[in-house]
Amino acid sequence: MIVQQHDAVHSLTPAQCEQLHPRLEKGARERRLQQIDRRIAGGHGGLTLAFTSDRYELHGRDPITREDGCLARYEAHADVGLVDMHASAHEDLTFLRELLAEAFSKIRDLQQQISRTAAHAEGASASPRPSQCEVSCAGQCAALHGREEKAHPDYSAEAAMKCSDSAFVAYLVAEHGLEQDAPPEFVAGALRNALGIASRKDLNTDPAAATRWRDLKADFDAWRMHGPHG
Numbered sequence: 001m002i003v004q005q006h007d008a009v010h011s012l013t014p015a016q017c018e019q020l021h022p023r024l025e026k027g028a029r030e031r032r033l034q035q036i037d038r039r040i041a042g043g044h045g046g047l048t049l050a051f052t053s054d055r056y057e058l059h060g061r062d063p064i065t066r067e068d069g070c071l072a073r074y075e076a077h078a079d080v081g082l083v084d085m086h087a088s089a090h091e092d093l094t095f096l097r098e099l100l101a102e103a104f105s106k107i108r109d110l111q112q113q114i115s116r117t118a119a120h121a122e123g124a125s126a127s128p129r130p131s132q133c134e135v136s137c138a139g140q141c142a143a144l145h146g147r148e149e150k151a152h153p154d155y156s157a158e159a160a161m162k163c164s165d166s167a168f169v170a171y172l173v174a175e176h177g178l179e180q181d182a183p184p185e186f187v188a189g190a191l192r193n194a195l196g197i198a199s200r201k202d203l204n205t206d207p208a209a210a211t212r213w214r215d216l217k218a219d220f221d222a223w224r225m226h227g228p229h230g
Contacts, residue, residue: 036097047071049083049185056083084185091199095156155203155213162217163187171220 047060056074061067074083162168169187172178178190192198195212202209 033100036093047086047088049189058083058086084183088185088188091201094199095201152204155210156200159191159200159203159213160188163191167224168220171223175219175223 047058050057050059054075056078057070058072058074059069060071062069062071072086163184169178172187172190172194173180173182176190176194178187182190188200192200194216195203195209197203197206197209203213204210
């Protein structure tokens, strides 16, 4: 880390950087993450949003009785965004926890690379050539890793974006029984029903669901070009 002060540039040691950016105690962070993981693992496994004449209802599996039924009710005038946030909370938390776990894994890998590079630099001769080669190799490995990640598209995020596409919503209305002018959470529910999945994340973990999503996109493209089927 480089700090400039009074026209002078100073290089800070890792220990000084740590003092400038204090972190939470490691054990406390791990306990908190374990609590979150237990909540996710013991959750309802997904909620279904229903709308009656006078209220919204969230249906799912009670984590205590393990029975399916109505878990929450909202008056008809309740904020739709809040209701949708509650309905999607378990799915969103699971998605974010997976991202966090992936980030932690990459951080650990980078820390190991930094340690190896530092150890190599200490034992190397005065010539900078070996460390330059190591940096170049690390860059090539990172580029290769990036290409490997691109080979696995994020169908879950893609499906979420499609649900805000007016043409795609019109397609769900015409071909998959979605009611006209349905609220956003109903659009997401219609898509899950059309694909036979409980959660959008299934599109990234279930090959059969991913295939159905690709087929549905192809059907949507054909519908958009040629109009409704039949």
